[in-house]
Amino acid sequence: MEFMEPRKRAPAHRALARExxxxxxxxxxxxxxxxxxxxxxxxxxxxxxxxxxxxLRTLAAKGLIESRPKTxxxxxxxxxxxLLDPDLLAWMFExxxxxxxxxxxxxxxxxxxPAAAELAARARTTRHIARMGHALEVMEEEGLSSVDGQAAxxxxxxxxxxxxxxxxxxxxxxxxxxxxxxxxxxxxxxxxQLRDSLPLHRDxxxxxxxxxxxxxxxxxxxxxxxxxEDTESSLKA
Amino acid sequence: MEFMEPRKRAPAHRALARExxxxxxxxxxxxxxxxxxxxxxxxxxxxxxxxxxxxLRTLAAKGLIESRPKTxxxxxxxxxxxLLDPDLLAWMFExxxxxxxxxxxxxxxxxxxPAAAELAARARTTRHIARMGHALEVMEEEGLSSVDGQAAxxxxxxxxxxxxxxxxxxxxxxxxxxxxxxxxxxxxxxxxQLRDSLPLHRDxxxxxxxxxxxxxxxxxxxxxxxxxEDTESSLKA
DNA sequence: GCGCTCTATTATGTCCGACAAAATTGGCGG
DNA sequence: CCGCCAATTTTGTCGGACATAATAGAGCGC
Numbered sequence: 001m002e003f004m005e006p007r008k009r010a011p012a013h014r015a016l017a018r019e020x021x022x023x024x025x026x027x028x029x030x031x032x033x034x035x036x037x038x039x040x041x042x043x044x045x046x047x048x049x050x051x052x053x054x055x056l057r058t059l060a061a062k063g064l065i066e067s068r069p070k071t072x073x074x075x076x077x078x079x080x081x082x083l084l085d086p087d088l089l090a091w092m093f094e095x096x097x098x099x100x101x102x103x104x105x106x107x108x109x110x111x112x113x114p115a116a117a118e119l120a121a122r123a124r125t126t127r128h129i130a131r132m133g134h135a136l137e138v139m140e141e142e143g144l145s146s147v148d149g150q151a152a153x154x155x156x157x158x159x160x161x162x163x164x165x166x167x168x169x170x171x172x173x174x175x176x177x178x179x180x181x182x183x184x185x186x187x188x189x190x191x192x193q194l195r196d197s198l199p200l201h202r203d204x205x206x207x208x209x210x211x212x213x214x215x216x217x218x219x220x221x222x223x224x225x226x227x228x229e230d231t232e233s234s235l236k237a
Numbered sequence: 238m239e240f241m242e243p244r245k246r247a248p249a250h251r252a253l254a255r256e257x258x259x260x261x262x263x264x265x266x267x268x269x270x271x272x273x274x275x276x277x278x279x280x281x282x283x284x285x286x287x288x289x290x291x292x293l294r295t296l297a298a299k300g301l302i303e304s305r306p307k308t309x310x311x312x313x314x315x316x317x318x319x320l321l322d323p324d325l326l327a328w329m330f331e332x333x334x335x336x337x338x339x340x341x342x343x344x345x346x347x348x349x350x351p352a353a354a355e356l357a358a359r360a361r362t363t364r365h366i367a368r369m370g371h372a373l374e375v376m377e378e379e380g381l382s383s384v385d386g387q388a389a390x391x392x393x394x395x396x397x398x399x400x401x402x403x404x405x406x407x408x409x410x411x412x413x414x415x416x417x418x419x420x421x422x423x424x425x426x427x428x429x430q431l432r433d434s435l436p437l438h439r440d441x442x443x444x445x446x447x448x449x450x451x452x453x454x455x456x457x458x459x460x461x462x463x464x465x466e467d468t469e470s471s472l473k474a
Numbered sequence: 475g476c477g478c479t480c481t482a483t484t485a486t487g488t489c490c491g492a493c494a495a496a497a498t499t500g501g502c503g504g
Numbered sequence: 505c506c507g508c509c510a511a512t513t514t515t516g517t518c519g520g521a522c523a524t525a526a527t528a529g530a531g532c533g534c
């Protein structure tokens with residue numbers, strides 16, 4: 001159990017799930033492949049079979065694998081993977097994100113977030129407006145490079161989805177948030193000059209306050225486009 | 238282990254995960270609540286602690302719960318639940334779907350599917366067209382009430398998402414498909430007269446063949462609206 | 475030889491009992 | 505009164521054993 005050094009807090013079964021999950025996502029075990037038996041895994045990794053089994057249950061719950069007696073444990077088809085699971089998205093970005101995946105993510109954001117902003121502009125309550133205003137304040141004071149500033153940025157976007165009152169969209173916010181968090185790492189790691197997105201955030205906030213769906217949609221699109229351009233220029237570097 | 242009678246094929250840990258998952262989703266264990274200790278659960282349900290633990294790992298992987306030593310296992314906040322997980326959606330519809338949830342689902346479909354149809358009309362290959370044509374044929378021959386016809390319907394919609402070439406959208410198709418399958422049950426169970434959706438499917442198919450994004454979007458919107466009206470009239474009855 | 479059934483094998487599935495580690499709680503001492 | 509330390513409780517990990525299911529192969533009859 002030597003592979004959990006970075007996070008001593010992480011239980012062995014969680015560390016192993018991450019390990020195997022990444023191995024599957026990166027294609028070391030391609031779809032249809034049979035992975036080693038539980039007992040083999042257990043003693044090749046120096047953990048008990050319980051740990052292996054719990055890790056496999058975690059991966060099975062995320063749609064990555066499928067276990068049957070005698071047959072063994074098999075990697076499921078890519079279409080069955082729950083790619084919107086926050087853990088999977090996080091694991092996906094641990095190394096270099098697969099080509100095209102970043103595009104897929106921005107395509108999805110471009111579909112979901114403008115529509116969500118529209119809904120939010122209609123359904124928002126004063127409570128939501130207050131909390132969004134607070135998040136915006138933190139962003140302005142702390143800046144978008146600081147940890148607190150980025151957390152406030154996340155919350156600002158989550159609040160928009162929350163304001164739609166749609167449970168499924170709220171759940172999506174967690175997933176997309178996990179992925180955006182990861183891409184933001186790339187942006188700040190590799191790119192030096194990032195355009196200030198605060199004015200665009202303010203425009204979006206104003207549109208939601210006004211209850212102007214069209215303006216909210218337009219502001220969101222602009223915001224995502226800028227993030228996409230910055231991210232792509234970072235990836236090229 | 239007497240609760241797995243309906244599906245003898247289902248392992249105990251899977252049956253228990255479903256059991257507990259439904260209990261959490263239906264609010265029997267509300268967010269923040271502490272559920273019984275592993276040992277208590279084990280002998281109150283007459284299974285071993287291993288089974289209980291593997292079930293809990295499954296639920297944890299789906300974002301429902303969170304375990305820590307000494308503190309116990311706690312139900313996480315609703316916002317952390319992976320509602321787009323196919324299992325969770327299926328469990329959600331085992332009983333009466335919560336009020337507003339059906340609306341949320343159609344709202345999500347109305348956001349995602351028209352946009353996906355647009356993309357599909359641009360990116361579709363002849364291979365996709367051929368498979369979609371085949372699915373449409375099955376639907377026409379078997380009818381939408383038959384099992385095969387509904388399966389073909391599912392596949393038709395999945396193929397559209399697949400044609401977008403966007404992995405995240407493809408993954409969404411599995412989730413939404415699970416939910417749509419469930420709502421379809423309601424429609425055919427309670428409603429007597431369902432309008433024929435085949436002509437609309439043909440319109441959508443034609444638009445995709447033509448590579449006409451605007452028409453594909455419009456056809457998809459019409460299709461979803463009709464399904465929504467039929468579903469709502471079924472739920473009232 | 476061909477095909478069927480029945481057995482053998484091998485993986486996951488389940489059970490048990492024990493100890494380790496962590497985190498809260500309470501008590502002890504400064 | 506505060507802070508440190510120990511006691512307790514719960515999850516975490518371990519090891520081994522047996523049950524069960526699904527495949528592969530042996531044996532049998534035709």
